[in-house]
Amino acid sequence: MRSIRGHLLTPTSRGSWREERDAVLHVGADGRIESIGRSAGGGRHLLVPGFVDAHAHVPQHAICGVPAGRLLEWLRRLVFPREARDRGEGAERFFREALRHGTVAGAFYSSAWPESAEACRAAMERLGVRGWIGMPLMDLFTYRPDLARLPLRARTRRVIGELESVLRRDGRVRTAVTPRFALSCSDELLEAAGSFPQPVQTHISEQPDEVSAARRRGRDYLAVYERAGLVRRESIYAHGIWLTASEWTRLRRAGATVAHCPTSNLFLGSGVMDWKAAWKGHVALGTDVGAGPSLSMYDVMRASWASHLAKSGTAPSARMLLEAATVGGACAIGEPLGCLEPGRPATLQVLDRDAILAGEADSLDDLLSRIVHRGGAHAIRAVYVDGKKVKLATASGARYES
Template identity: 35%
Template sequence: MALRAFRGEFLSLTCDPRDAGPDGERAIRYEADGLLVVEDGIVVARGHHADLSGRFAQVPTERLPGLVVPGFIDAHVHYPQMDSMAAHGEQLLDWLERHIFPAEMAFAERAHADALAQAFLTEMLRNGTTSALVFATVHEHSVDALFEAALARRMRVISGKVLMDEGPEGLRDSVASGRAGSEALLRRWRGRGRLGYALTPRFALTSSDAQLADAGAFLAEHPEVLLHTHLAENVHECAAVASRFPDAADYLDVYDRFGLVGPRSVFAHGIHLPDRSCARLHESGAGIAVCPSSNLFLGSGHFDFGQADRFGVKLGLGSDVGAGTTFSLLHTAGLAYQAALAREDRLSPFRALYLATLGSAQLLGIADKVGALEVGQEADFVVLDPAATPLLARRTQDAPLAQRLFALQVLGDDRAVARTYVLGGCAWERTA
């Protein structure tokens, strides 16, 4: 691919604003009139247009209307649950039994997995999400379907076969079949496109001690693999885990005893954690995918940003579809602000953007590839339209950057995504 340049208003974060002074300004990288130069899908230059235009005067340049940010990175989402969004009436454990397990049983049919994978990735791109850590199902081909679709779209997707040898009939594997399926998938997809593998025990209650121990062994044997599971999402779930593992210090300690807590571990939710767990997360390098939409929808509670920040816990942002009620990480960033405020913490719009981009990239171990539109990174980005709706247009007209970004997060959704670019190519464009 020849050199291509994009001119527009660029915004990204260089680190977590909580670590960049009282107002986080040192974390903000912003060019009101910037130039982004891309070669073979990789950023080769970025800066103010006035500084770079002479050097790249002969490069074809596309003007991008709106605010350009890195492609959103969903740190926790379930593609098989797409058709179970807005399922009424239950908290987590009953919701799983009533709505989710039956929906996942349909993935026994490969054609069903293929159709959902295509629809899911289209929805992701429509909402500006270009990378994701994705739950599949216990079926090996559920991962094949997702990876084939992602490979064709050149998206960065990490996923893995769900492990649950104590799951319901129809969604139950064994220690041996879980290991064999994970090994086969890793062999089949290792090094292909922008794909990565995640070892995926559903949560502590759906795997035997033997399967959790084998998962820890698998993780130790494969240093390129992530660990992706759920942690302390719901008070009833926490009580059930405490009952099953009475000798564990807390929920996180259950995973720790099986070798599942380390720098490659991504735990979704973490909203009911004692201080000991937060200290251990920081010490181990593990982190939390914060999922404010699903936490509210299932009545689980609000993530404690203040507690996490006191202990320096690594954080990213997840939509958690299908308990999550939106694919839009832009809107989910606004919900994160509201969840923080419910506990009297204030989340700046820049930190919310960080969580949806570089924060999630750091959590998933892909920050060298995506998340900040820096030189050497892959050119995934989103063009946001601050005038996408009449209300947004009124709220953002002549507003300073922070106010425009906050309005986009609180009032925006998929309608505010004008275009989504993957590796410098337009992968989705709003037509109306």
């Protein structure tokens, strides 16, 4: 049996936080936490759950940090040409980099080529990253030359057929039905997508011109997805900056999750999501790489805090941000992560206390705040996935240590 020692800080499944200064996690052969005991001397290390990135695009890792206008222009000039070439070559590097930043699971998009989705799935399985992979569905326009040659009806049928073949590969990494966003999909494609029982992920209300285009197809943006049966418990809607009060209420009632992506929203000048509306329901955080410039969920938490404070004078607390980055995302993807408790996977980050704190923390909230505002890859000493330590040697090299 393996033991992991340190100062435990974790949300619990009851909605509270647990802090144990001298904790020892006993990990069983199946990679789950068997029990949590006490043992002196682990105080230099903070044990916190691994992060869940609820929204990121694997092929866009290669274009992170390059500005090219606002959303629709950025997609056309930078993203679509990049994704058109992508067959999943960068998947391994993406997920290694995510692990280096403490991210152990998430909801991810490949390019619109089925090979890309399979390469992402294979990399996730090899590295032990859990969650969803989805191939973005597009028929109204497409960057794939083979599909662009077909008339719309035939293109729609081809995309549905490819989705069915990707869904057949479902395993530990689940396939998410992924309409890219309303503007890229015909109603026929959205309806077909909504008929599958698998999880759903897509974008909503990121920028005003996108919202007005979507509103031409329904009474509001969400209605276009509702009509197709896509708004449900296992669904993740990215951004939600310009949602109306009615749309927020309907998303909450459906049990859908909004993935809040503040680094991306700042980079593309999209706006600031209404966190008070979001926090009444299910909310998770996403890097939205490549509009988000890094795979660091620490950067995402800080951007959320700073953008809300600047906009409204109030900001989410460190507890809220850490919960959204861990257990919030885990609930969204239906994985038993985000709480370090007996029976759950020993999937966590080990942080160097001295890299975060100069001196002492006065309280649990003080310590959590330091983690949010001063944490990052520089402070991560180890990442465990199912009780196995991932080697985090360099930006491009992560592998299991036996």
